[in-house]
Amino acid sequence: MRTVDILIVGGGPAGLAAAVSAYESGCRSILILEREEALGGILKQCIHNGFGLHTFHEELTGPEYAQKYIDKVVEYQIPYQCCTMVLDITEERVVTAVSNVNGLQQFQAKSVILAMGCRERPRGALAIPGWRCSGIYTAGTAQKFVNLEGIMPGKKVMILGSGDIGLIMARRMTFMGAKVLACVELLPYSSGLKRNIVQCLDDYGIPLLLNHTVVDISGRERLEGVTVAEVDPETKQPIPGTETYYECDTLLLSVGLIPENELSKLAGVKISSATGGAEVDENLETSVPGIFSCGNVLHVHDLVDFVSQEAEKAGKKAFQFVQGQLAENGARIPVTGGFGVAGAVPQVLHAGSGGSPVTLMFRPKGVYRNAKISVSAEGTELYSRKYRILTPGEMVSLELGPDLLSRAAGAKELTVKVEA
Amino acid sequence: MRKEITCIGCPMGCRMTAEVEDGKILSVEGYSCNVGKKYAQEELTVPKRMVTSLVHVRGSSRPLPVRTSAPIEKSKIFDCLREIRACEITPPVKIGDVIISRVCGTQADIVATREVF
Numbered sequence: 142m143r144t145v146d147i148l149i150v151g152g153g154p155a156g157l158a159a160a161v162s163a164y165e166s167g168c169r170s171i172l173i174l175e176r177e178e179a180l181g182g183i184l185k186q187c188i189h190n191g192f193g194l195h196t197f198h199e200e201l202t203g204p205e206y207a208q209k210y211i212d213k214v215v216e217y218q219i220p221y222q223c224c225t226m227v228l229d230i231t232e233e234r235v236v237t238a239v240s241n242v243n244g245l246q247q248f249q250a251k252s253v254i255l256a257m258g259c260r261e262r263p264r265g266a267l268a269i270p271g272w273r274c275s276g277i278y279t280a281g282t283a284q285k286f287v288n289l290e291g292i293m294p295g296k297k298v299m300i301l302g303s304g305d306i307g308l309i310m311a312r313r314m315t316f317m318g319a320k321v322l323a324c325v326e327l328l329p330y331s332s333g334l335k336r337n338i339v340q341c342l343d344d345y346g347i348p349l350l351l352n353h354t355v356v357d358i359s360g361r362e363r364l365e366g367v368t369v370a371e372v373d374p375e376t377k378q379p380i381p382g383t384e385t386y387y388e389c390d391t392l393l394l395s396v397g398l399i400p401e402n403e404l405s406k407l408a409g410v411k412i413s414s415a416t417g418g419a420e421v422d423e424n425l426e427t428s429v430p431g432i433f434s435c436g437n438v439l440h441v442h443d444l445v446d447f448v449s450q451e452a453e454k455a456g457k458k459a460f461q462f463v464q465g466q467l468a469e470n471g472a473r474i475p476v477t478g479g480f481g482v483a484g485a486v487p488q489v490l491h492a493g494s495g496g497s498p499v500t501l502m503f504r505p506k507g508v509y510r511n512a513k514i515s516v517s518a519e520g521t522e523l524y525s526r527k528y529r530i531l532t533p534g535e536m537v538s539l540e541l542g543p544d545l546l547s548r549a550a551g552a553k554e555l556t557v558k559v560e561a
Numbered sequence: 562m563r564k565e566i567t568c569i570g571c572p573m574g575c576r577m578t579a580e581v582e583d584g585k586i587l588s589v590e591g592y593s594c595n596v597g598k599k600y601a602q603e604e605l606t607v608p609k610r611m612v613t614s615l616v617h618v619r620g621s622s623r624p625l626p627v628r629t630s631a632p633i634e635k636s637k638i639f640d641c642l643r644e645i646r647a648c649e650i651t652p653p654v655k656i657g658d659v660i661i662s663r664v665c666g667t668q669a670d671i672v673a674t675r676e677v678f
Contacts (some may be wrong), residue, residue: 188626188674190611202613202628204675208656288615291624316614316642336569338609343567344635529593530573 146170146463147456148236148250150227150441153182154548155436156256157210158449162456163254168436168463172237172248173221174215180208180214180221182258182280184445186288189309191336195446200342206445230408232429252431252459255405255419256452259437261306262397269301271358274365280306280395284313293317295391300324301355301365303331303338305443312341314393322387323348325355329374330508334443355392356384364390398441403515408432416440423490423499424458424467427449433459442504443536451500474518474549479558481506481531490522492550499540499546501557505531509561516541518552531559566604570596577601596661608635612670614642616660617649618677625650625677629669652677 147163149156152175160173179185183250184192187203194200194502197209206341214221225240234250234362261279278286278294284306303326311321323344329351331338343351351362351367356379357368371383400418402410411428412421419434427434435455436448461467471492478485485503509531516524516539524546531537539557549555562582568575574593577591579601599607603609609632615624633641641664650660654677 188615188628189613190628200611202626202674204626205656208676288626289623291615291617291622302581320568335567335571335574339567339569344610530571 142235142247142249144170144249144251145194145473146251146385147254148234148248149253149254150230150236150257151175151182151256151258151438152177152180152221152223152255152434153258153269153436154184154207154210154445155258155355155438155452156182156446157207157214157252158434158452159254159256159435159456159459160219160221161210161213161217162453163460164219164456165514166457166460168456168460170527172221174225174227174236175221175223176226178223180211180223186281186285187309188288189313192445195444196449207528210449215228227356227404228330230404232409234408234431235325237435250431251463252433253408254452254455254459255402255410255427255432255434255438256436257401257438257456258403259398259400259441261394262399267301267394267396269355269358270533271367272360272361272364274358274360276360276364276390277358277392278394280310280393281303283391283393284310287313287317290356292493293319295299295319295389296391297322297389298391298393299355299369299387299389300393300395301367302394302396303333304395304397305333305337307393308333308337308341310393310395311347312345314391315345315347319391321345321347322389323350323369325350327372327377330532330534336535354379358392359386364392367392381502398437400438400441403439405432405438410434413484413486413488415478416486418486420488421486422473423487424461425455426458426462426467426488431459431462440484443534446539447502447536454500470546471550474552474555476501476555477559478503479556481512481561482557483533483561487555490546490549490555492546492552495515498543499541501541502536503557505533505535508532509559512559512561514539514557514559516545516555516557518549518555523548523555531561564605566601568592568597568600569602570594577608579605580603609633610635610638611640612641612645613674614645616645616671616673619649619651621652621677625654625660626674627671628674629664629667630659630672633664633667633669639663641667641671643672650677659669 184203192206199488229237370379636672
């Protein structure tokens, strides 16, 4: 069995940034395992621009953003294996992987960084009635077909769900000569970025039907059309008599992302029901010592820039763990989400974590105008900030400084909540 | 003429209404900060967009992703896409290589965003 200081599962934006940062912290024994044939993860197929504004202060496309990190990995000669599927991770950090070239391999890692990303919610998770015909894809699958394989999935397209990938695909399909009829959203607001709604739908006259959903799918072999109905905003039930039939050959689903944590569970990592990702402390360390988690496998981010930042921290902290310098001082203080807060990360802070600030991230549960976000310990407010608007489409990120953390030292619990 | 614009500056997404006569902006209402005001003025004079698309690669079914080197006028997007679609490249290509120079008579080039060997 080979030994390695830091083993990184996944060679997407999180895995790459973690590897680069671990190397720059001084680690010289790193291995990235990637199941696809090339590094870069989902960025390979995200050929649109808008990446890297925070990190590089320029607007890059996905492949360009990924290449900046891949170039570093190559420059630092950080070892990586593509076409390699990790099958198992144990609590003792023994990692089993398989590939055509190397067969079955086992590694004893001093530290493991989970960077597997997320996958899309499929049709099966939605329970839409109707025929099980071809022509129904998740937006990301269609994106892979078009942008990587050069194959168009169809000509007349409906989109269910208004997540960012769905919006981006509305524009891509339009650019490639298809007709996009409408984007249908169950909720009274889109979970996508405002910029994408304007530049992917409004620019091309594609209607966004809020409070609507697909209630029937027609077509025996190939999709022939979908029936869309308005829903009651309170009950989310379709309103009889509002049905409209749209003739189309393609239905794209953009209805949410799920962190891909099967391996984490094998390692005994505790998973948060709120995020679908691992429960971590301020060092991004999971419930299993030496196993860290970052990027979309930890919680689904809006921007890759934030994934990179988080992964850089994971890389640094994993190397501190390897060197035995990751002190977890003091009592564990759980962080709980109060009103309006979904899936706060990290879930736990250590009272004596000392000098460095902690980034606390979460997603607002609804749209709140002129709202305040507060962090309090047993009723005493330690931090507050006002926002003109909070929406589920934009993750909130709070920087909690060392002085706040020291004031929280004796607390049994920290609560973050929205006051609207 | 009245024009409706949704600001993309932040999640507020302010809906702005502008009065435009013969290409002159008479008034803009509905913005809550200067970002919105500036965005409305840009959108009402010459709206511009970055364009990203795909180019055929000779001898391969897998396309090459490309983008404009700078935003181009919104009105030229589909002409630009037509020019990109008519194009075919022969590898190797490096990131940043110019695939079409001065696309559709604009100042922008079409450049490669991925390496192809």
